[in-house]
Amino acid sequence: MRVMAQVAMVMNLDKCIGCHTCSVTCKQTWTNREGVEYAWFNNVETKPGIGYPKRYEDQERWKGGWELDRKGRLRLRGGSRTQRLLSLFANPDMPSIDDYYEPITYDYDTLLSAPAGEHTPVARPKSLLTGEDTAITWGANWEDDLGGAPEHAPGDPNLEGIREKVKFEFERTFMFHLPRLCEHCLNPACVSACPSGAMYKREEDGIVLVDQDKCRGWRMCVSSCPYKKVYLNHVTGKAEKCTFCFPRVEAGQPTVCSETCVGRLRYLGIVLYDADAVTAALSVPDPEDLLDAQRALILDPHDPEIAREALAQGIPHDWLEAARQSPVHALISKYKVALPLHPEYRTAPMVWYIPPLSPVLDAVTAVDGDSSDPDDVFHAIRDLRIPVEYLANLFTAGDPEVVAGVLMKLAGMRGHMRNRSLDGTVDQGLLDSIGLTAEEVEDLYRLLAIAKYEDRYVIPPAHKEDAARLAGLETGCPLDGEGGPGMGGEAPGRGAVSLSLSAPPRKGVKR
Template sequence: MKIKAQYAMVLNLDKCIGCHTCSLPCNNVWTNRKGAEYMWFNNVECKPGIGYPRKWENQQIHRGGWTLGEKGLQLAAGGRVHKTLNIFHNPDLPTIDQYYEPWDYDYAKLIESPARQHQPAIRPRSQLTGEPLDLQWGPNWEDDLAGLATTGGGDVNFKNLEVATYLQFRNVFMFWLPRLCEHCLNPACVASCPSGALYKREEDGIVLVDQERCRGWRYCVSGCPYKKVYFNWHTGRAEKCLFCYPRTEAGQTTLCAHSCVGRIRYVGVLLYDAERIAQAAAAPTDQAVYPAQMEMLLDPEDPEVRRAAKAQGLADNVLAAARRSPVHALICRWRLALPLHPEFRTLPMVWYVPPLSPVSVQADTTDAQDQVDQVDRMRIPITYLANLLTAGDEVPVRLALSRLMAVRQYMRSLRLGQTADTQVLDKVGLDLPTADRIYHLLALARLDDRFVLPTAPAGDAGIYKRQGTCGFGDAM
């Protein structure tokens, strides 16, 4: 057993209001320079929809991530021989139109316009060419268009569902999906890079780009199935989310998590067995990947795990943070958070609590009605959420939603001054202390409960192993 620590994030989709406040500080701090105009290390998408870049989830088009073939686990876009033969032409690379051509406006024309009978108007112009631009897409385009009616047919999460049914007003649904780099345990971007510029840090699992070694081959861009590696057209190098490592090294959370007005984000430490990565990523079926990944994650309360971790050099403050980790509770202990598209076999480390949605209530419905039946009658189809979060396996999604609903019904019975309804908790395997802890963390948690990160040891600047220079400074 080789124990490592991994920084991870959980996002509660039940509370996301789609305000994009998480995206703004990230954009202002990390992508505020020439060549990065179209980059959104963190963006918020409207679901259903095809996202940003367009149809990023459809690996029949983009061929990102890993596949399990006759020779075992392989990159979906091909190995070294394929990349060598196509090194000057990557057919799987997204074009700028699939993101969007960034634009601005000539505001001086408004300010300097002479007096006239009608209000002056200005056209958008490309930040790449300076020419007038006919706007076709943007990072939150589907949010503005209410998503489904325009692009629902291209959403791969409607697999095994009739899209036309959900185009009807009485059946339509919508929720928001914030996305950032998954900092995967088995990152396809790292494996795809011919120059070895991408790497995963030993101490915290953050995936970074060595700007000195990057040669702009862009195979990392096409190799990432989540399309969270970008190409800076000005510097000729790749860039991506760096999990705000200058902050996390000081024990502070990421900018996107700190700024979230809905308090939907939780950041903490997970312990995992690195020797099981290959086995989990090569699970025999897509639906088996999530259970295999769960088996990799270790219990920080287990005395044997703690002894082994200390023997292998994990610091005491890292182990203490792992024991208090909110992400471990949500992912492992309560099984409320699920990974995004585990079928990509990258073993992602950004997880999501699925959203509850209104239930079609019958006249004879009571609060004690069976939660499984209520989950089936939710406006957001279970099949859609399962395609998004568990490779189509509905069982984990049902469990998470049933437990969320049970806690909500239990707290409602308390707030209405009635006798505490514990039956709803018994049906989903929760006791009263656990329900209270779930409610506290998901509804009322303080900042130091939602974000639990250790600090780097003082006076040891070399503790984090890097391959050359990281970050985005003037040296590029």
């Protein structure tokens, strides 16, 4: 067992109001320069919708993430090393600017310098790429608030198999917001696909970064990322991506998107995982088993044996304590209400989501049920406005039972707290049906509904005394180790391990 620490995030989609504050503050902080005008390291998509870039979830088209070969071993969906080298200069799986959108500005000078006249001057949109007049036809969230749903939402890949169930009429369809950023995966396809070794996953906290000195702009990271969260700076010719605000995280502060989130829907914390078990966990044949396999990778920091092993392998004591207090670990492993985005990509994403719970009382009433009867409430879960099957295609590789179980826990929590507020009673049958005690339900409620700042963000500061040790490690792609999914030879760092994912901090990274 090799115990490693990972900074992870959970988002409660019930609280996202689609205000895009997270996107704007991230844009101002990290992409306010020439060459990345089209890039949104954090964006908020409206579902159903085809997303940004267009239909990024269709891996039959884009060939992102991992798949199993005939022998059941992990391999990049984009092909072998030879196949990728042959497509360095003409990559058929690379999204074009039309799949993102053409960034624009406006001809403001017309407004400022136009002489007095009969007609009001107009500031026409101009392309930031060519400087010519252009038409605005797409954006990072074109479907926002159902603005484009009738035209584009039927193309959402997650609607496969349930299109007949979803009616795209304004009064009948559904909508929710999905914030997205780099998943900082345990098994990042972008790291393994990078020919120059510029993409790397930090050993100390699992954040995936790009070494700008090593990047040669081959763009294999862009096409290999199934979430399409790596962007090419068309001015510098180098790849850029979400950095998980590592300078803030190193100082024990939350990411900018978390700090400025109006809905307080984001949770940040440390989880411990077994790096030696990643390859086997992500090689299970049935995609529906990947969620349980990924959860099994996350270790219990309260287990004395795990704690001893973590300390013996260099995990600082305060990081171990932070893992014990982590809201992320509680939501993922203890209460099991958080789910990963598209686990079938086999990257083991570390940004998880609590699925949105549609108005339960409306659904219960619609079937002539009793909102105080847990049987009626749980029966109505299947009839919610947001189809369980749609959420399953997003978060559980198509298994609706898992999503229904999460929604039942959330509905049960609401029912229990309603009873406590009205008459102070405890419905033991309700608690038994969701598999939680009254104390656990109330702890979950405090975490999801009224958690304070220090409860939502448990981030230990970096240990600068480790800088010399980390800087002494060799560089390279540790996915290329013996028994791992990479396609090279010896793994760097601490010997040949299947998924050590070790990489030294680059220039400007303090540890």
